[in-house]
Amino acid sequence: MKIPHVVFSYNRKKDIENIKIGLNIVKKGRQPDKELAQIIKLYGNTPKKKELESYLDSRWRKKKHILSLIVKQTQEYWNTIEKDYFTHLADRMQLTSFYNIRKLSGFLSTRYGCGYDPKKYWFAITVHKGTLANTSVIIHEIMHIFFHKQWWNFCRKQGLSEKNIWDVKEATTVLLNLWFKDQLIDLDWGYEEHAELRHLIKKWFLKTRNFKNTIEEACKYMKINPKKSPNWITN
Numbered sequence: 001m002k003i004p005h006v007v008f009s010y011n012r013k014k015d016i017e018n019i020k021i022g023l024n025i026v027k028k029g030r031q032p033d034k035e036l037a038q039i040i041k042l043y044g045n046t047p048k049k050k051e052l053e054s055y056l057d058s059r060w061r062k063k064k065h066i067l068s069l070i071v072k073q074t075q076e077y078w079n080t081i082e083k084d085y086f087t088h089l090a091d092r093m094q095l096t097s098f099y100n101i102r103k104l105s106g107f108l109s110t111r112y113g114c115g116y117d118p119k120k121y122w123f124a125i126t127v128h129k130g131t132l133a134n135t136s137v138i139i140h141e142i143m144h145i146f147f148h149k150q151w152w153n154f155c156r157k158q159g160l161s162e163k164n165i166w167d168v169k170e171a172t173t174v175l176l177n178l179w180f181k182d183q184l185i186d187l188d189w190g191y192e193e194h195a196e197l198r199h200l201i202k203k204w205f206l207k208t209r210n211f212k213n214t215i216e217e218a219c220k221y222m223k224i225n226p227k228k229s230p231n232w233i234t235n
Contacts, residue, residue, distance in 0.1 A: 001097055003086035006104045006138070008075045008125070010067040014107035016052045018124040021115035023047075028232035033112035035128075059110060066127070071108055073131045078106075078138065081183055085139060089146065092179050094211045099149045106138060116141045118148035132185045139180055140173050140188055147172065151215055158219035167194060167229045168218045174198035175205055175214075193230050197221055 019036070023045065026032045032040060043051045060067060089095070105122040114137050116123035123141035125134045147169045155165040171194040177187050190198050200221060205214045222228075 004101045008071050008106040010108040015109045018109040018115045022113050030232040077131050118145045164222040171197040
C-alpha cells in the first residue's frame with residue numbers, strides 16, 4: 001500500500017476551526033483550556049469569526065517566526081518516522097488500505113486541544129508542545145482518522161451508538177503506547193472516564209495480538225456500560 005504523506009503548516013482558517021471544536025465541547029460541559037478560557041473571557045462562549053480572526057492576528061502579529069519554526073521542526077522529525085509509522089499502523093490496526101488518502105494535513109493551532117476531520121483528512125497539533133510531544137498528538141489523531149475509515153461501521157454493526165463508538169475510538173489509543181514506544185516520550189493517557197476500558201483493551205490486545213478481536217471486546221464492554229462515557233460527548 002502506498003502510504004500517505006503528512007504536510008504541516010499554519011493556517012488561520014483551520015486554527016479557527018479547531019478553536020470552534022473546543023468551544024463546542026466546552027458548551028457541552030467540558031472545562032476550557034487556558035487559551036479557550038481567554039477567548040471566552042474576551043468574547044463569550046460564541047465568538048464571531050471576525051473576533052477570532054482579530055484574536056489570532058493579535059496573538060501572532062510579532063511571533064510568526066515561532067509558528068514557522070514549530071512547523072519546520074515538526075515536519076523534519078515527522079519525515080524521519082513517517083514510513084515506519086504508517087507501515088506499523090496498518091499492520092497493527094489491520095487496515096485493508098489507506099483508502100486512497102495520499103495526503104494528510106497537520107495544522108498548527110493556538111488551542112491546547114487538538115481536533116481532527118476524518119472526511120477532509122486534517123488534524124491539529126498545538127503551539128504549546130514541542131516536536132516530540134506533538135508527535136504523540138500526530139500519531140493519536142491519525143489513528144482516529146483511520147479508525148473512522150476502517151472500524152467505525154464495524155462498531156456500528158456490533159450495535160453501538162455513535163456516542164459509544166466514540167468511546168471505543170478514543171480508548172483504543174492506549175495501544176499507541178505499545179506500538180510506538182520508541183517514538184513517544186509521553187504516554188497516551190486518554191480520558192479519565194475510559195481508564196477501565198483502556199486497561200482492558202491493552203489486556204485483550206496483548207492476549208490475542210489481534211485488533212479486530214480487541215475491538216469486538218471493547219464493543220461488548222460499551223454495550224454493557226454505555227454510561228461510562230464523558231458527559232460532554234453527545235454524538
